Amino acid sequence: MRCSAHKLFVALLMVAACAPTLAQRTYNLGSAPPADEIKALDHVVGPAGKELPPGAGTAKEGAPLFAQRCAACHGPNGNGGGVAARLVGKTPANAQKGDFKPTEKSATSYYPYATIAWDYINRAMPANKPGSLTPDEVYSLTAYLLFRNGIIQESDVMDAKSLPKVQMPNRNGFVPAMPVFPAAPKPSWY
Numbered sequence: 048m049r050c051s052a053h054k055l056f057v058a059l060l061m062v063a064a065c066a067p068t069l070a071q072r073t074y075n076l077g078s079a080p081p082a083d084e085i086k087a088l089d090h091v092v093g094p095a096g097k098e099l100p101p102g103a104g105t106a107k108e109g110a111p112l113f114a115q116r117c118a119a120c121h122g123p124n125g126n127g128g129g130v131a132a133r134l135v136g137k138t139p140a141n142a143q144k145g146d147f148k149p150t151e152k153s154a155t156s157y158y159p160y161a162t163i164a165w166d167y168i169n170r171a172m173p174a175n176k177p178g179s180l181t182p183d184e185v186y187s188l189t190a191y192l193l194f195r196n197g198i199i200q201e202s203d204v205m206d207a208k209s210l211p212k213v214q215m216p217n218r219n220g221f222v223p224a225m226p227v228f229p230a231a232p233k234p235s236w237y
């Protein structure tokens with residue numbers, strides 16, 4: 048008893064002694080991110096698209112942009128073959144069952160909501176210069192990927208109103224990892 052109380056006391060002393068050193072440590076690395084860089088990352092778009100900014104674009108407008116800024120990594124037309132994943136996969140006809148192979152899960156047709164593509168591209172792409180695309184460009188690129196996956200037409204205008212309404216073919220292909228207690232029925236495989 049005495050012994051463990053003693054050990055606890057010593058441990059507390061060590062923590063108390065270290066705390067100021069930890070708080071004061073600086074690494075002299077990097078620099079404070081500029082406000083516009085933070086703004087580009089500090090913007091989340093949910094499934095209903097309420098946070099989408101004004102702007103618009105079509106697949107037609109997205110095609111040359113994709114060739115210029117995306118194809119080097121994702122392959123011509125998003126078909127893969129570059130250093131990053133292919134973004135074109137199953138079309139609506141065969142995307143409904145949710146049976147995507149691991150290599151097919153980067154395709155836009157895998158997403159349950161079209162707004163996910165907008166959010167991801169806006170925040171993280173192109174990987175060599177994230178945050179550098181204008182809202183119009185992100186709408187155009189999202190439209191382009193939706194078109195290439197057979198989900199919308201080439202001239203369909205994507206904006207804050209139309210994008211959340213796009214019916215994604217794999218919308219119901221997802222099941223909860225665990226049954227939600229207590230109401231949800233168990234998935235058949237559980």
Ligand code: HEC
Pocket residue numbers: 113116117118119120121130131132134152153154164167168172173174175188
């Ligand atoms: C410098 C290379 C590079 C460039 C350029 C680039 N990407 Fe990516 N992209 C990546 C990497 C790396 C990932 C994440 C890992 C992966 O899925 O291969 C990724 C992931 C993605 C994803 C998510 C895929 C998923 O798994 O759901 C989308 C969508 C995407 N990129 C779109 C774009 C678009 C649109 C552009 C052009 C504006 C672009 N990328 C340019 C490298 C790049």
